[in-house]
Amino acid sequence: MLRVQDQERFAMDDMRSENVQEPYTRHLLHYYDGTSRYVLIKDEEVPFPEGKLIVSRTDMQGVITHCNQAFVDMSGYAEEELIGQPHYILRHPDMPKAAFKDAWETVAQGIKWHGYVKNLRKDGRYYWVYATIILNVRNGQPISCTSVRRKPSRSQVDACIKLYAQMKQEEEQSHALCNDR
Amino acid sequence: MRYVMTVSPDFAPDRIAGWYIFNTWLQRQLGEHIHLELYPDFASQREAINNDEIDLIYANPYDAAMLVREKGFTAIATPGNISDEAIIAVAAASPIQRVEDLRPGTRIAATDDPDVNLISMIMLEPADLSIQNVEIQTVDTYVLVAKRLLQGKADAGFFLKEAFAGLSGMIQRQLRQLVHSEIYVIRHVLLAGPRLQGHLNDLQELLPAMPADAKGKGVLASMGLQRWELQDQEDTEFMIDLMDTLVD
Numbered sequence: 001m002l003r004v005q006d007q008e009r010f011a012m013d014d015m016r017s018e019n020v021q022e023p024y025t026r027h028l029l030h031y032y033d034g035t036s037r038y039v040l041i042k043d044e045e046v047p048f049p050e051g052k053l054i055v056s057r058t059d060m061q062g063v064i065t066h067c068n069q070a071f072v073d074m075s076g077y078a079e080e081e082l083i084g085q086p087h088y089i090l091r092h093p094d095m096p097k098a099a100f101k102d103a104w105e106t107v108a109q110g111i112k113w114h115g116y117v118k119n120l121r122k123d124g125r126y127y128w129v130y131a132t133i134i135l136n137v138r139n140g141q142p143i144s145c146t147s148v149r150r151k152p153s154r155s156q157v158d159a160c161i162k163l164y165a166q167m168k169q170e171e172e173q174s175h176a177l178c179n180d181r
Numbered sequence: 182m183r184y185v186m187t188v189s190p191d192f193a194p195d196r197i198a199g200w201y202i203f204n205t206w207l208q209r210q211l212g213e214h215i216h217l218e219l220y221p222d223f224a225s226q227r228e229a230i231n232n233d234e235i236d237l238i239y240a241n242p243y244d245a246a247m248l249v250r251e252k253g254f255t256a257i258a259t260p261g262n263i264s265d266e267a268i269i270a271v272a273a274a275s276p277i278q279r280v281e282d283l284r285p286g287t288r289i290a291a292t293d294d295p296d297v298n299l300i301s302m303i304m305l306e307p308a309d310l311s312i313q314n315v316e317i318q319t320v321d322t323y324v325l326v327a328k329r330l331l332q333g334k335a336d337a338g339f340f341l342k343e344a345f346a347g348l349s350g351m352i353q354r355q356l357r358q359l360v361h362s363e364i365y366v367i368r369h370v371l372l373a374g375p376r377l378q379g380h381l382n383d384l385q386e387l388l389p390a391m392p393a394d395a396k397g398k399g400v401l402a403s404m405g406l407q408r409w410e411l412q413d414q415e416d417t418e419f420m421i422d423l424m425d426t427l428v429d
Contacts, residue, residue, distance in 0.1 A: 049363075050280075050304075050360050051304060051360050051361050051362040051363050051364075052362075052363050052364070053364050053423075055366070055423060057419075068365075068366070070363075112425070112426070130306065132426040132427070133426075134422060134425055134426050136418070136419075136422050138418065146419070146422045146423060146426060147426075148423060148426040148427065150303055150306065150427075151304075151306065151307045152306070152307065153306055153307055153308070153309045154281070154307065155309055156309075
């Protein structure tokens with residue numbers, strides 16, 4: 001199991017306005033573990049650094065245990081702010097929940113997952129990546145996950161912008177329907 | 182017992198003597214007979230690995246997964262401060278200014294160096310290029326990659342960073358780097374096979390101590406290395422996992 005349902009998790013702090021230049025919008029994000037926080041969003045993309053790979057490793061609960069300098073640089077957080085935090089610290093509200101559900105379910109089966117992801121920086125800006133996640137297996141036991149992000153194709157990102165917007169809309173409609181019942 | 186050592190075929194040609202010197206030094210240190218077998222290409226080296234003919238290998242990271250996970254090799258050390266980085270270059274006069282200017286059908290000159298080709302193909306992804314829609318021209322050496330660019334027979338070339346730096350100034354001036362990798366964690370690694378497990382501790386003691394000894398320092402210099410850094414199995418497993426994410 002990749003997700004810990006029975007552990008109490010402390011919610012991350014809301015994003016702070018002093019880290020994000022205006023104008024920005026404020027969104028409440030609900031995470032799979034039942035926690036939520038407010039994030040501040042700027043409509044400004046940061047280009048993926050040429051020739052680099054963004055690498056991180058999480059434990060089986062999705063908590064960041066290792067990240068490389070490119071990860072630190074692109075996230076806008078200091079390394080010590082990232083280690084020990086859930087990977088969803090980078091979750092952008094434009095990403096549909098179904099994309100992450102698919103990723104975790106795929107990886108949990110020991111299958112490599114690829115996908116395009118819009119990530120949220122500490123300063124509210126965003127960056128697109130082409131991400132690959134694999135399960136790290138040692139002595140037959142899954143012990144962690146490695147995620148490597150590389151520079152994405154622009155045409156694929158443009159396709160995903162449309163697809164994710166549609167998926168988000170469907171998720172919101174479904175959520176509204178459920179709440180009406 | 183007679184052991185066989187080999188070196189990833191992408192080593193710089195001017196370091197051949199250095200590897201023979203290292204082999205001689207190692208035989209004296211371990212008191213064992215070790216034959217250095219150099220293969221002209223990756224395919225013939227992999228065949229020897231598959232036939233269990235190899236006991237000690239300075240391996241390309243691309244092959245590390247197979248060696249560790251299928252052949253039971255153990256990581257010993259990596260060369261200090263040297264990571265495998267790739268450069269994609271074009272002729273200096275080429276109209277191509279950035280990777281995204283490259284189009285399907287691009288003619289690419291490359292060697293058979295698997296990790297350089299893997300990293301370089303990843304750097305082409307932003308242009309929607311893959312092995313399916315480019316024309317790869319495989320040549321024997323990086324000098325020949327450069328030659329094809331200069332002759333206009335290829336639009337872009339894949340280079341190991343060290344090999345690009347080793348090209349003559351005259352050739353380098355006629356080429357232009359389009360993009361270079363900065364990955365840092367993909368490295369060649371010295372691996373010991375199952376028959377050499379009894380000497381693992383010896384190797385782990387001898388190799389890091391080389392720079393402290395005048396003779397050892399000279400041997401390292403002849404191979405173009407400054408030092409060996411011990412690599413534990415988890416470091417190697419991590420690199421293999423990382424390589425795994427890059428291979429489709």
